[in-house]
Amino acid sequence: MALQCIVFDCDGVILDSVPVKTRAFARIAAPHGQEAQDRFVMYHTRHGGVSRYKKFQWFYNEVLGREISDEESERLGRLFAEYALDEVRRCPLIPGIQEVLDTWKGKLPLYVCSGAPLEEVQAVLRERNLEQYFVSIHGSPPAKAKLLAQIVAALPMAPEDVLMVGDAPTDHEAAQEVGTLFYGVGPDIKPASESLYPWGTDLTGLNDWIKARAAQ
The missing domain is CATH 1.10.150 (DNA polymerase; domain 1)
Known part of the structure; x- marks a missing residue:
């Protein structure tokens, strides 16, 4: 894996x-x-x-x-x-995300799975020149778990080879329901125990975490 x-x-x-x-x-x-x-x-x-x-x-x-x-x-x-x-x-980007996007663009397929309306997410990421990094961008409706399931179902890989990065309980719940890995960011998703899932106050540690686990 x-x-x-x-x-x-x-x-x-x-x-x-x-x-x-x-x-x-x-x-x-x-x-x-x-x-x-x-x-x-x-x-x-x-x-x-x-x-x-x-x-x-x-x-x-x-x-x-x-x-x-x-x-x-x-x-x-x-x-x-x-x-x-x-x-x-x-608004600013979350610290660390630009490095992650620059490092893995073209090496791993990258997707967006947002609870915001699809047209809005697409427009904002396009305006900020971030659309280029993603294979596709997904927004509501439907709900987060169904969106993530749709993305994973179309991939030629097992759910456990996919990482969901989120900042809210709904992101973690979606990852659990679909069976993907999960990386949490921000105070609203800080785990009660470090053994539950990896987490950071921002994404400055995500790139190294991915490097240790990615298929290259």
Whole structure:
């Protein structure tokens, strides 16, 4: 068994965009009061990698106590993009990711598996000249585990030869469900024990970790 493919989440793994999107969710909830805003931000931070439309639905159901219409969901989606996208286009990269991409482009197939809408992820990575590194870019819908399963199913290798790099519990859960390796980054996915999976505050240690395991 050797590492033959790498799949990256986007927000918090490639782009340091999680704080930007947290601020956008806070702005959306602000008209409903501080308690509603705090609950929505907490839900968002605990459910990284989940579609924003699922989060809007939760906010309406659990905080506002009513159903969200398709029209309202679409309106909030447009508002979220207005609040967040300009910053996402300019936010820094996660430390270490550029070295990983430069090292493994053309040596291992690289993919993106994001919980953000597909067209948005593609557009942002294209604008930042990062699209060139990836065989393909995948976004929601569907949910993260199904996306990862689709990527792996099309590969001529076993799931255990694929690495998922993520910053949220949904990324780790997807890797477990599909059977891939997992590398965590950032505070929201720090393991309780070092034996559970490799982890770093950023990705400055990822390149050496891959080099020790990659099929070259």
